[in-house]
Amino acid sequence: MQPSTPPPYRPTPEKNAWGAFLVGFRYAFSGISHVIRTQRNMRVHIAIGLIAVLAGLLLGLSPLEFALLFVTMICVFTAEMFNTVFELCVDLASPQYHPLAKVAKDVAAGAVLVSAILAVLVGVCLFVPHLWTLLFSR
Numbered sequence: 772m773q774p775s776t777p778p779p780y781r782p783t784p785e786k787n788a789w790g791a792f793l794v795g796f797r798y799a800f801s802g803i804s805h806v807i808r809t810q811r812n813m814r815v816h817i818a819i820g821l822i823a824v825l826a827g828l829l830l831g832l833s834p835l836e837f838a839l840l841f842v843t844m845i846c847v848f849t850a851e852m853f854n855t856v857f858e859l860c861v862d863l864a865s866p867q868y869h870p871l872a873k874v875a876k877d878v879a880a881g882a883v884l885v886s887a888i889l890a891v892l893v894g895v896c897l898f899v900p901h902l903w904t905l906l907f908s909r
């Protein structure tokens with residue numbers, strides 16, 4: 772028996788521009804929720820981000836320092852989200868083992884690692900001076 776091919780994707784047309792705009796948000800939130808539910812690493816990134824924000828509040832980071840912290844956090848979150856996109860696309864295109872599939876997934880995972888290293892470096896630059904002042908200045 773021939774495997775049945777799924778029907779082609781046809782987006783449902785929205786009645787008006789506002790409807791299309793709001794539906795776009797719904798899809799985007801559904802994507803964010805999917806990554807949080809399915810990716811343990813994403814939950815770890817969020818937890819570390821929240822701890823960093825809390826530490827920033829306690830140590831009195833400046834607005835500019837907070838801006839840098841938020842930019843760095845979003846870099847890590849988006850890297851993890853794109854990593855998930857690549858994993859899903861690779862699994863869709865190549866469910867069997869393929870050397871190119873391996874390279875694609877490894878590079879995507881490498882991008883998350885690079886962004887996480889950046890976050891650690893930024894964290895050190897932001898927090899160490901404040902901790903230093905707190906601990907050693909009288």
Ligand SMILES: Nc1ncnc2c1ncn2[C@@H]1O[C@H](COP(=O)(O)OP(=O)(O)OP(=O)(O)O)[C@@H](O)[C@H]1O
Binds near residue numbers: 865874
């Ligand atoms: N189709 C494939 N062909 C070749 N190698 C693959 C394939 N799928 C996965 N791999 C290899 O296995 C590794 C882990 O892949 P997997 O899809 O399990 O990602 P993961 O990092 O474990 O995902 P998650 O973030 O969901 O934990 C990839 O980095 C890649 O080296």
